[in-house]
Amino acid sequence: MMKSLQRILYVGLLVVTSAVMADTIALRDDHPNVYYVKKGDTLWDISGRFLENPWQWPELWHDNPDIDNPHLIYPGDEIRLFWQDGEPRLTVNRDNVKRTKLSDGTVKLTPRVREVDRDSAIPAIPMSAIQSYLKDALVMDRDEILAAPYLIGGQDRRVVFGMGDTVYARDPEDRFADLQRRYGIYRVGEEYVDPETQEVLGYEARRIGLASVRDQEEDMTTLEVIRSSEDVRVDDRLFQQPDREVRAVLYPHAPDEKITGNIIRFFDRINSVARNDVVVINKGEREGMEPGHVLEIFQQGELVRDRQQDEMVRLPRTKAGTLVLFRVHEKVSYGLIMESTRPIYMQDIVESPEGSY
Known part of the structure; x- marks a missing residue:
């Protein structure tokens, strides 16, 4: 009896662990092993090439001791996927070697200093979509x-x-x-x-x-x-005019606790919004919100009549997209929609990503 119970607990633990790992390390089926950063990229876009959930970038990050600040990524950098202790990791390589091909066919490698301006680091999310709302x-x-x-x-x-x-x-x-x-x-x-x-x-x-x-x-x-x-x-x-510039230091991450709210405002749209549109939600600093928080967007299921039971029932809700908060006030926050699989409407639900709390 004891062995059976232990076996059940062990199998249960494996299932739970596998579920957590699935949420934590969800690689895309078509992920590359190497990606070279280009001008115009965002951290979200690059992460989305490797991960099902781009906001999970920090969970797979592997520090490179040769890079002073690996979270500042520049055009020309190499993002590489590798495996460590059976788990995927992402790292950045910055090529500081000049290659010269000699007359005999050999290649001469010469170390060089590469100077980069911090302001040229790629942003986490497209700044052009949010700067006007910041100012x-x-x-x-x-x-x-x-x-x-x-x-x-x-x-x-x-x-x-x-x-x-x-x-x-x-x-x-x-x-x-x-x-x-x-x-x-x-x-x-x-x-x-x-x-x-x-x-x-x-x-x-x-x-x-x-x-x-x-x-x-x-x-x-x-x-x-x-x-x-x-x-x-x-x-x-x-x-007075506040200084509200947001640069590449804003990185998407999940809230520590489960948060549930609603979209209460969008701009320059009449009926619905989609990817790269800005919305306002009814949660702010008092609920623990902070810039960079990622929330998933859900739509309430339709209310239909079950003719067999002669009663009204609500269909399951559907995920419609993902947003990132970039400006947080005491009671409301501004968010940029990063992904949308269907039109997003007023009163749609926003919630902490499943498995993050």
Whole structure:
């Protein structure tokens, strides 16, 4: 009896271990053994050539002592798959050897120093898809918005302004105590509401222009609109310009715990979004979210009638894609959709990848 029980426990352990390993090391059937990094690559794309789940890159990473920082990868680097102790590993090789073919047919190898600019390292995700959201969108609470300086008018008694126009802003609360040289002009728009609890999670403040300070007297400031993407209007708010550049240091990884949320906003689309679109979810810093977190996207199964049992039942949910968070606020986060197998809709479910918690 004891041996049978031990055998059951042993087999069970193997099954569990195999399941965990399957989640941890899921190589693509058509994976290459070697890949040479090209300009325009992203870490996600390269990982996707080797792995079923590209965000699992760090779990297969093998440090190369010849590379100061192996997580900074550059065009021309060689990504190689090899096996160590029965497990797959990925490593980067940076060729610092010059090859010269001599007249007798032999090849002379000469070590050389290869200088690379850190800013030329390939990014983890496509920066071009998210830079405008890093610079042009804020999420504020009601008190922050009410306390911000606001436009009260401009030249020629107009209420709509553009590049080159003079405008006037007022700050009755702080009287421009910390006056900046430039301000972003923001328009308050979307109210973010949690679909489950109906809690107001914040308000979207979208940058529509940039203004330079020309003069200041008490609580009134004179500014010139030096850039605008649309009409600037009375009551638009002024906010300081944050430095929100994200470079190659952002690496996708799974949350430590199971997180479940919903997509509550997308941009420049009416009905659905797909790969390389940006969405907002109803989870943020207070739920432990951080830049680089990977979440899978699911769609709730359709509610159908079981005619045999004469009752309504819900079909199983379906995975629709994967996203990576790149900007996290207290109660909401911005994410870039990295993969989509079907159109993604408002209220779709986001969840920590299976096997990661």
